[in-house]
Amino acid sequence: MADQGEVKLLKTWSSLFGLRVVWALKLKGIPYESVDEDLTNKSDLLLQYNPVHTKVPVLIHNGKPICESLVILEYIDETWSQNPPSLLPQDPIQRASARFWAKFMDEKALPSMWQAFTKKGREQEEGLASIAEKLKLLEAELEGKKFFGGEEIGIPDFALGWLVNLVPVFEEILGLKIVDEERHPSLSEWSRRISDIRVIEESWPPRDKLVTKWAAIRDHFLATARASSG
Amino acid sequence: MADEVILLDKWVSPFGMRVRIALAEKGIKYEYRDEDLRNKGELLLKMNPVHKKIPVLIHNGKPVCESNIIVQYVDEVWHDKAPLLPSDPYLRAQARFWADFVDKKIYDTGRKLWTTKGDEQKSATEEFIGYLKTLEAELGDKPYYGGEKMNYVDVTMIPFYSWFHTYEASGNFSIESHCPKLMAWAKRCMQHESVSKTLPEPEKNYEFVLQMKKRLGIE
Numbered sequence: 001m002a003d004q005g006e007v008k009l010l011k012t013w014s015s016l017f018g019l020r021v022v023w024a025l026k027l028k029g030i031p032y033e034s035v036d037e038d039l040t041n042k043s044d045l046l047l048q049y050n051p052v053h054t055k056v057p058v059l060i061h062n063g064k065p066i067c068e069s070l071v072i073l074e075y076i077d078e079t080w081s082q083n084p085p086s087l088l089p090q091d092p093i094q095r096a097s098a099r100f101w102a103k104f105m106d107e108k109a110l111p112s113m114w115q116a117f118t119k120k121g122r123e124q125e126e127g128l129a130s131i132a133e134k135l136k137l138l139e140a141e142l143e144g145k146k147f148f149g150g151e152e153i154g155i156p157d158f159a160l161g162w163l164v165n166l167v168p169v170f171e172e173i174l175g176l177k178i179v180d181e182e183r184h185p186s187l188s189e190w191s192r193r194i195s196d197i198r199v200i201e202e203s204w205p206p207r208d209k210l211v212t213k214w215a216a217i218r219d220h221f222l223a224t225a226r227a228s229s230g
Numbered sequence: 231m232a233d234e235v236i237l238l239d240k241w242v243s244p245f246g247m248r249v250r251i252a253l254a255e256k257g258i259k260y261e262y263r264d265e266d267l268r269n270k271g272e273l274l275l276k277m278n279p280v281h282k283k284i285p286v287l288i289h290n291g292k293p294v295c296e297s298n299i300i301v302q303y304v305d306e307v308w309h310d311k312a313p314l315l316p317s318d319p320y321l322r323a324q325a326r327f328w329a330d331f332v333d334k335k336i337y338d339t340g341r342k343l344w345t346t347k348g349d350e351q352k353s354a355t356e357e358f359i360g361y362l363k364t365l366e367a368e369l370g371d372k373p374y375y376g377g378e379k380m381n382y383v384d385v386t387m388i389p390f391y392s393w394f395h396t397y398e399a400s401g402n403f404s405i406e407s408h409c410p411k412l413m414a415w416a417k418r419c420m421q422h423e424s425v426s427k428t429l430p431e432p433e434k435n436y437e438f439v440l441q442m443k444k445r446l447g448i449e
Contacts, residue, residue, distance in 0.1 A: 052331065052364060064320055071326045078319040096294045096303045103296060104280065137280060 005062040007032035010046055012039060014205045014213060016166060017069040018057040020158040024076045026199035027153070028083035070102055073155050087155050098149050101141065101156040109134040110162070116178070117170050117214075118221035128176070135184060142186040146193065157194065164191045165204045166214075173215050235260035236288040238274050240267055242438050244337065244389035245297035246285040247428050251385050252301045254424035255312040298329055301385060314382040328368060328375065329386040335361040336390055344400035344439055345448055355401035359408050366412040373418060380419060388425055391416040395432035396439045 009025065011018025013036050025032050037046055037056055049065035050058045059066045059075065066075045077087040088095050112134050115127030138160070142148060148156035167178055181188045195201050237253070237260050239246035253260055265274055265284050277286045277293035287294045287303065294303045305314045315322050339361060342354035365387065369375060375383035394405050394416075406413045419425045 061320070066320070066323045066327070068327055068330055071323050071330060074326065075319055075323040078322065092303055092306045093289075093292050093294070095306070096299050099299045099302070100280075100294075100296055103299070 006060075008035060008060040009033070010035050010037055010043075010049065010058040010060070011056045012037050014210060015056050016162040019161060019203060019205075020069050021057045021059060021072050021076070022203050023158055023161070023200055024073050024087060026203070027085060027197075028076065028080050030076070030080055030083065070106065070155065070159065073158060077155075085152050085154075087153075087158070089149055089154070094149065098154055098156050101138075101148055102159040104134075104137075105156065105159040109138065109160070113162075113167070113170070113178075117174065117218060119225070120222060128178075131178060135179065135187065139184050139187050142190055144186075147190070153194075153197070157190075161194065161200070163187065164194045165207075166210070169207065169210045169214055172211060173218060233258075234288075234290050237262050238265050238271075238277065238286040238288070239263065239284050240265055241430055242435055243284060244393060247389035247392070248297045248385050249285045249287060249300045249304070250428045251388065251424045252304045252314060254428060255314070255380070255385075255422075256304065256308045257311060258304070258308055298333060298386060301382060305382070312379075314376075314380075314385060316376075316381070325375070325382045328365075328383045331361075332365070332383070332386045332390075336387070340390065340393060340397055343397050344443070345446070351401060355403055358397065358401070359403070359405075362405065362409045362412055366409045369411060369415055374415065380422065380425075384415075384419055388416060388419045389429065391420070392429040392432055392435050396436045399436060400439075 007025070007030060009018070009021055009032050011021065011034065022034075035043075035045070037043055039056070042054055046056065046058065047054055049060055050056075050067045053067060055067070057067075057069055057072060059072045061075075061079070066072050073087055088098050109131065112127055112130035116124055116131050117127070119127055147153045148160070163179065171178055179187060179191070235253070235258060237246070237249060239249070239262060241264055250262070263273075265271060267284070270282055273288075274284065274286060275282055277288055278284075278295045281295065283295070285295075285297055285300060287300045289303075289307070294300045301314065315325055336358075339354055339358045343351060343358055346354060374380045375387070380388075398405055420429070
């Protein structure tokens with residue numbers, strides 16, 4: 001294996017975007033140093049390497065930063081193209097499709113989930129209807145396939161990883177079912193398949209800590225909404 | 231076998247313009263179809279069932295959706311002519327980062343600018359100028375984001391130049407006074423036929439937006 005240089009990953013203990021990068025690095029067998037940030041007290045390193053967004057994750061490869069998780073995943077795939085698995089298909093139409101679905105997960109599915117989780121009343125109902133509609137589309141897209149790209153795991157699967165470990169946490173806090181076997185047989189099977197991948201399963205942050213963190217986030221948003229409505 | 235390339239688009243869409251510029255840069259022949267977005271055609275609904283939006287590139291019957299994804303597709307398939315993404319992975323990542331920045335910040339904030347009034351509009355204007363300044367800083371002293379030639383980032387951002395007049399008139403401010411280097415960059419890009427033949431006249435764009443505002447009930 002060629003010398004892959006120094007690889008550092010700035011993330012947080014629970015960031016779903018950071019997790020994607022962990023999976024890519026681990027699956028490709030790339031050694032790296034992990035730095036967990038405290039986003040209430042951002043380190044000089046983070047501010048220096050991501051001055052535009054000051055967000056995690058940031059991959060620092062031989063001192064050069066790459067920001068935005070989907071950009072990082074493509075960078076990893078191109079830089080360590082000799083290390084399997086390939087994170088994107090070779091065929092341009094399939095690559096475009098993989099990018100399309102990764103973008104859909106980040107720009108449509110995740111914001112719907114966020115609305116369902118951080119609101120109540122009618123706004124929450126709208127969020128729940130929206131995530132239900134997005135899941136229906138994802139279910140249809142996944143049907144008959146092992147992963148979104150077909151036989152192999154790839155970037156769209158990483159982009160939806162939060163469905164596997166975070167949605168059960170949201171369901172517990174909300175007391176609602178968002179993903180179920182009956183409406184989402186392919187997604188449910190896919191979730192089990194993702195969890196069976198050892199490096200992914202080992203990377204999940206502790207569930208009880210996640211429940212505590214996300215319950216506090218929901219409380220905060222509900223309190224803010226109450227305060228601003230007078 | 232000759233390639234069949236169809237582009238479903240709307241003349242005023244900055245997203246569609248990106249694709250038109252990329253195709254022109256590479257000298258690719260295609261059929262352009264201007265869609266009626268208030269009465270969407272069957273082909274659009276069939277080729278983009280998820281979002282039902284333009285632009286959609288249909289290459290030999292297969293659809294590609296989302297403008298930046300289309301531009302990357304075009305660059306990969308027709309890689310021999312006028313490459314838009316660099317070959318070095320780190321430089322590619324930087325180009326993708328900045329294209330993503332344009333996507334996340336410029337359109338939505340710009341839209342807020344011309345659809346709101348009062349304090350909300352003032353705040354959107356300040357935010358918008360802030361983003362333009364960030365882009366200007368990234369350009370630095372380079373003629374283009376791609377260095378000596380236009381690249382993926384230039385193609386992603388330049389369509390908004392046709393919207394500058396609309397933003398300025400709506401927010402009552404001058405982009406040139408805040409970002410002279412960015413304006414110089416835009417004019418430099420307009421020297422390219424691929425850009426000048428694609429971007430509509432700023433006045434046409436403004437007229438379109440005024441009509442939209444009337445229809446949306448915004449004054």
